[in-house]
Every structure is written in structure tokens, then in C-alpha cells.
Amino acid sequence: xxIYAPTLPPAPDLQLGQPPALVxxxxxxxxxxxxxxxxxxxxxxxxxLLWKVARIYIDHLxxxxxxxxxxxxxxxxxxxxxxxxxxxxxxxxxxLLWFLVALVGGGLVARDTLYRVRPLMYAHPxxxxxYLLAKLGFASLLPxxxxxxxxxxxWLMSLLLAGAQGPVWxxxxxxxxxxxxxxxxxxxxxxxxxxxLAATPRAGIGWVLGLVLGLGTLASMIHGLTGIQSAQALNPxxxxxxxxxxxxxxxxxxxxxxPTILGTALHIGLWTLVAVRRTRPSEAVT
Amino acid sequence: MIAFENLEVRYAxxxxxxxxxxxxxxxxxxxxxxxxxxxxxxxxxxALLGLLTxxxxxGTVLGVALGTPESAKLRARIGYMPEYDALIEDASAYExxxxxxxxxxxxxxxxxxRAHEVLYFVGLDExxxxxxxxxxxxxxxRVKLAQALVHSPELIFLDExxxxxxxxxxxRMLDLVLRVHAELNTGVILASHLLGDVxxxxxxxxxxxxxxxxxxxxxxxxRKALAKRxxxxxxxPLDATQEAAxxxxxxxxxxxxGLYDLELTGADPAGAFRWAQAMGATLVQVTPRHDRLDExxxxxxxxxxVRGSGLRPTxxxxxSPDQAEPVxxxxxxxxxxxxxxx
Numbered sequence: 001x002x003i004y005a006p007t008l009p010p011a012p013d014l015q016l017g018q019p020p021a022l023v024x025x026x027x028x029x030x031x032x033x034x035x036x037x038x039x040x041x042x043x044x045x046x047x048x049l050l051w052k053v054a055r056i057y058i059d060h061l062x063x064x065x066x067x068x069x070x071x072x073x074x075x076x077x078x079x080x081x082x083x084x085x086x087x088x089x090x091x092x093x094x095x096l097l098w099f100l101v102a103l104v105g106g107g108l109v110a111r112d113t114l115y116r117v118r119p120l121m122y123a124h125p126x127x128x129x130x131y132l133l134a135k136l137g138f139a140s141l142l143p144x145x146x147x148x149x150x151x152x153x154x155w156l157m158s159l160l161l162a163g164a165q166g167p168v169w170x171x172x173x174x175x176x177x178x179x180x181x182x183x184x185x186x187x188x189x190x191x192x193x194x195x196x197l198a199a200t201p202r203a204g205i206g207w208v209l210g211l212v213l214g215l216g217t218l219a220s221m222i223h224g225l226t227g228i229q230s231a232q233a234l235n236p237x238x239x240x241x242x243x244x245x246x247x248x249x250x251x252x253x254x255x256x257x258x259p260t261i262l263g264t265a266l267h268i269g270l271w272t273l274v275a276v277r278r279t280r281p282s283e284a285v286t
Numbered sequence: 287m288i289a290f291e292n293l294e295v296r297y298a299x300x301x302x303x304x305x306x307x308x309x310x311x312x313x314x315x316x317x318x319x320x321x322x323x324x325x326x327x328x329x330x331x332x333a334l335l336g337l338l339t340x341x342x343x344x345g346t347v348l349g350v351a352l353g354t355p356e357s358a359k360l361r362a363r364i365g366y367m368p369e370y371d372a373l374i375e376d377a378s379a380y381e382x383x384x385x386x387x388x389x390x391x392x393x394x395x396x397x398x399x400r401a402h403e404v405l406y407f408v409g410l411d412e413x414x415x416x417x418x419x420x421x422x423x424x425x426x427x428r429v430k431l432a433q434a435l436v437h438s439p440e441l442i443f444l445d446e447x448x449x450x451x452x453x454x455x456x457x458r459m460l461d462l463v464l465r466v467h468a469e470l471n472t473g474v475i476l477a478s479h480l481l482g483d484v485x486x487x488x489x490x491x492x493x494x495x496x497x498x499x500x501x502x503x504x505x506x507x508x509r510k511a512l513a514k515r516x517x518x519x520x521x522x523p524l525d526a527t528q529e530a531a532x533x534x535x536x537x538x539x540x541x542x543x544g545l546y547d548l549e550l551t552g553a554d555p556a557g558a559f560r561w562a563q564a565m566g567a568t569l570v571q572v573t574p575r576h577d578r579l580d581e582x583x584x585x586x587x588x589x590x591x592v593r594g595s596g597l598r599p600t601x602x603x604x605x606s607p608d609q610a611e612p613v614x615x616x617x618x619x620x621x622x623x624x625x626x627x628x
Contacts, residue, residue: 001426002408002409002410002411002458003406003409003411004406004407004408004409005403005406005407007407007469008403008404008407008435008438008469008470010438011387011437011438012392012393012396012399012400013361013389013393013396013398014390014391014392014437016392016396017388017389017390017391017392017393017394017397018393018394020386020389023385023388023389024389027385030381031374031376031377032378035463057436068621086419088517101411108496115371115372115373115374115375116368116371116372117368117372117373117374118604119332119337119372120366120368120372120386120433121370122337123335123337123360123361123366123368123392124361124362124366124386124389125358125359125361125389125390126389127358134477141403219522237545245398282336
């Protein structure tokens with residue numbers, strides 16, 4: 001038998017709340033925090049990060065410890081100050097991130113569709129753009145936040161141990177952070193767009209993986225048949241990888257600037273448009 | 287509280303209108319929105335919430351015009367309990383009610399405090415930390431009511447709040463609805479196809495069918511009108527003069543084989559005996575006709591609700607250019623029904 005309150009006092013001021021997009025994003029992060037998925041990916045990303053940092057430290061030991069002098073020449077071949085090494089700081093985390101984005105982002109909109117929560121959100125002072133901004137923000141901030149230590153920790157360690165002479169450029173974060181931001185938005189928009197096409201979170205995961213792997217396969221087939229390297233601009237995995245290469249200035253990036261810009265704009269624009277159309281109130285209430 | 291004129295809503299530009307030019311105004315109170323499944327109740331609520339944009343006509347809710355930029359802010363003043371589940375299954379009742387409170391404009395800490403209060407109010411105090419996936423139907427309905435109340439709205443829309451509840455659960459839910467109106471002074475629009483629910487809590491009634499308002503009026507007026515309904519049985523059939531004189535007693539609704547169904551003008555059924563004596567007729571039986579609401583509803587849906595029920599019909603709006611056929615059973619009176627006029 002339920003016990004009822006004698007009465008309900010009036011609610012506090014409604015003007016002190018946070019923007020709806022921020023509220024929804026915070027709720028999604030809290031929901032992710034409760035899920036077990038974070039443990040596996042947390043461990044995997046931590047191992048990768050430790051490996052990156054360990055390489056910097058080993059380089060420091062090679063430079064400063066005379067007993068390790070014979071190994072210095074070998075070390076120079078793998079710990080150069082070259083642009084390739086800077087761009088490679090984000091790998092292979094970028095690849096694993098696609099799976100995390102698929103697993104988490106695939107259910108982002110689809111779960112609201114399944115539980116029919118979205119029409120109820122629109123019955124509150126929430127505009128469709130708030131909803132979309134929250135979902136895109138979450139799906140983009142998550143990979144960005146995971147990539148952040150991969151760009152900053154090796155840089156910080158290199159700077160502390162060897163100053164400007166370290167293997168990581170002093171200016172590396174200035175080049176890697178914009179690349180990470182673009183790649184993260186690319187991942188986020190694709191995940192949200194694909195998730196909006198699905199009716200259940202599992203189907204959403206399938207949509208994201210299917211689109212990422214399918215487009216990659218399609219791009220490789222076109223590349224292989226026609227020999228046009230720019231066809232790889234259809235491949236979101238390549239696009240995410242090529243932005244750090246372009247911004248740090250590697251000699252032979254996977255793609256030149258123009259196809260990369262066009263491909264990225266096409267993906268972000270297309271998947272955002274899909275999400276916009278699939279999360280309209282009229283779509284939600286039918 | 288709510289007024290709309292010639293309101294038409296379509297789910298798609300080419301689709302037939304789900305609401306066909308409705309005109310009505312409603313005062314603050316508990317309004318029962320009654321009609322069979324698919325009659326347009328939920329569509330009307332969604333249109334009033336701004337979830338669906340009217341394809342024609344205009345309306346105001348709490349003084350704010352529908353379809354304007356201000357109507358988005360209006361939603362902070364309205365609570366909506368949808369017909370469907372709309373619960374975040376992997377979150378507890380406390381988490382999601384706080385979430386909905388924040389979305390309505392409460393600060394995070396205030397929303398958390400408020401979630402405790404409102405869940406206690408609806409009787410979910412002890413189970414508020416459990417994920418709602420393990421809740422019974424009654425508890426789920428109460429979570430939905432709690433999220434509609436968390437920001438102290440001036441008006442709440444309850445769409446089939448007793449769906450799936452057992453008799454005891456229904457009673458408790460309707461008690462809560464009555465409390466919401468009586469204690470919080472919140473206007474309530476209760477959409478239901480369950481006549482008993484509306485009869486129990488509503489003080490105003492709107493009957494919808496096929497996107498049209500078939501009748502609208504106050505429950506008090508309806509009950510009063512029903513109380514005046516009598517069936518007169520005469521020993522011999524009345525002659526033409528006597529039948530014509532029946533109007534002195536009231537409105538004849540139906541006459542068959544010496545039985546006359548009347549809505550009396552006066553409050554005293556005994557006057558019928560005096561009338562019969564004066565007219566030289568032998569009145570053998572006066573039977574009060576306490577029609578149940580379902581009879582009234584059925585009459586309204588078949589287009590003859592007005593005389594017997596005390597409800598007034600509402601005129602349809604002007605037909606859409608693409609509305610090929612006139613609505614066959616639309617009431618023809620030109621006075622817009624305004625519950626607010628009473």
C-alpha cells in the first residue's frame with residue numbers, strides 16, 4: 001500500500017536551470033557511467049596510453065643513460081621528432097574509438113526512440129535543436145575526451161623529461177587538438193545519424209558499424225578498381241586518421257587536403273541532416 | 287485556460303485532418319476529454335502542447351498563442367503525462383523525475399529535492415531508487431504523473447492515466463488527479479475512453495469523435511439534465527391534442543406505444559400527474575431515467591446528444607479547401623460552445 005505525502009509544496013524557481021542541451025548531455029554521460037562497457041574500453045585505452053608514455057620514458061633513458069648508448073641509434077629510428085611520430089600519437093586509439101562510438105553512440109538516439117522518450121522531451125521546453133545538440137555533443141565529446149590524454153600526456157612527459165629536444169614537438173597539441181576535434185565531430189555525427197535510423201540500441205550499433213565498415217569497403221573497392229586515391233574520402237576511418245597527418249604535416253598523408261575536407265564535410269553534413277529529419281517532433285509523435 | 291478556433295491538425299500535408307476545425311474554450315478545472323480510440327484526443331493534447339503544428343486555425347493555452355515562439359516557453363507551465371510508457375527503463379524513478387524537472391527549468395539541486403517531494407506525493411517514496419524496468423503498471427503510471435507534476439505546472443494533460451490499472455489502481459490514480467486539482471490548483475485535461483474515469487473526476491466534458499467535437503458542457507449541467515429525464519406511461523395512447531400539450535411539461539425526446547420520454551421543464555416530476563388530470567389522460571407510471579454517461583456518449587457519437595444530455599454541440603469550422611465531403615453528423619448550430627460562458 002503506497003504512502004502518500006500530505007501535500008506537495010510549490011516547485012522552486014524555474015528560471016535557474018541549465019540549458020536543455022546540457023541537461024540531456026549530462027544525463028547521457030551519467031547513464032554511460034552506470035554501464036559496464038566503460039570498464040573494458042577504459043582498460044584498453046589505458047594500456048594504449050601507458051605504451052605511448054612508456055616509449056617517451058624509454059627514449060629519455062636512452063638519451064641520458066650511458067650504458068644504453070649502443071641502443072641510441074636504433075631508438076632514433078623509432079622515436080624521431082618527425083611529423084609521422086606526432087600524428088601517430090593518436091593511433092591506435094582512433095581505431096578502437098570507432099567501436100566505442102558504435103557501441104555507445106549507436107543507442108544514443110535509438111534508445112530514446114525505443115522508450116518513446118523523445119516526444120516527452122519535446123513536451124518540455126526542449127526544442128529539436130537542443131536535443132540534437134545534446135546528442136551530437138555527447139557523441140563528439142566522448143571520443144575527444146578519450147583522445148585528450150593521448151595528445152597531452154606524451155607531450156607533457158616529453159616536455160618535462162627533455163624539453164624542446166624531446167620526441168614530441170612543443171607545438172604538437174596545437175596541431176593535434178584541432179585534428180581530434182574534427183575527427184570527434186565526424187565520429188559523433190555519424191553515430192547520431194546512424195542511431196536515429198534505428199529503432200533499438202542494438203540496431204543502432206549495427207547501423208554505425210555497418211556504415212563505417214561498409215563505407216570503408218566501398219571506398220577501398222572504388223580505389224582498387226579505378227586507382228583514384230581520393231575515393232578513400234568516403235571512408236570515415238581514413239578521414240579520422242588523416243586529419244592529424246594533415247595538420248602536423250606528414251610527407252605522405254593518406255589523402256590530400258581537398259578530398260579530406262570535402263569528405264569530412266559530406267559525412268558531417270549528411271549524417272547531421274539524417275539526424276535532424278529523424279528526430280523532428282512530427283516524426284516522433286506519429 | 288484554453289481556447290481554440292477552427293483548429294485543424296494533419297500528421298502530413300497530404301493526410302486527412304486528424305482534427306477537423308475545432309472551436310472551443312475551456313475554463314480552469316478538470317476537463318474530461320472523452321471519445322473512442324482514434325477520435326483525436328491525443329492529437330488534440332499534442333497540438334495544445336505544440337508538438338503538432340496546426341495546419342489551420344488558432345488557439346491559446348494559458349494566454350499564449352499556439353505556434354508562436356512563446357509557445358515553447360509555455361511548456362514549462364504545462365505538465366504532460368503521455369498515454370504511452372515514455373520511461374527511461376535503465377534509470378530509477380528518482381533519476382528520471384529529477385531529469386524531467388531539470389528539463390522544465392529547475393536547477394540541478396532543486397530538481398533532485400523536488401523529485402523526492404513529488405515521488406512521495408504520488409506514493410512512490412520507498413521505491414524511488416529502483417530502476418523503473420522492475421515497476422508494476424500502477425507504479426509506472428505514477429512515475430509518469432510525477433514527471434508531469436515535478437515543476438508545479440499550472441495545467442496538466444493526462445492522456446489515459448488509468449490505462450492498464452486494476453480497479454484499485456484506477457481509484458488511487460483518480461484520487462491523485464482530484465488531489466492535484468484541489469490541493470495544487472492545477473488545471474487538468476484528462477483524455478480517456480473510460481467513461482467512469484471522466485464521470486468520477488471531471489467537472490467539464492468534451493466529447494470527441496473522428497476529429498470533431500460532438501458535444502461539450504459541464505458535468506453538473508449534464509447531471510442536472512439527466513435528473514430531469516422521465517418516462518411517462520399512459521393507460522391509453524394520447525390523442526393529438528394531448529400530445530401537442532405535452533410541451534407544457536417539457537421536451538419530448540421520444541414517443542412510442544404510449545410511452546413518452548421527456549426532459550421536464552420543471553424540477554418536480556409530480557407535476558406530470560397534475561397535467562394528466564387536467565388533460566383528461568390516465569398517467570399510470572412516471573419513471574426517472576438516470577442515463578449513464580455511456581448512454582450520453584453513445585447518443586453524442588450518433589449525433590443526438592444535445593437534447594437529452596444537457597451538452598451543447600459545437601459547430602465545425604469552415605471546411606478545408608481539400609475537405610471533399612461535409613461531415614455528415616456535424617451539429618448545425620452556429621453558437622460556439624464555450625464552457626467558459628457558464
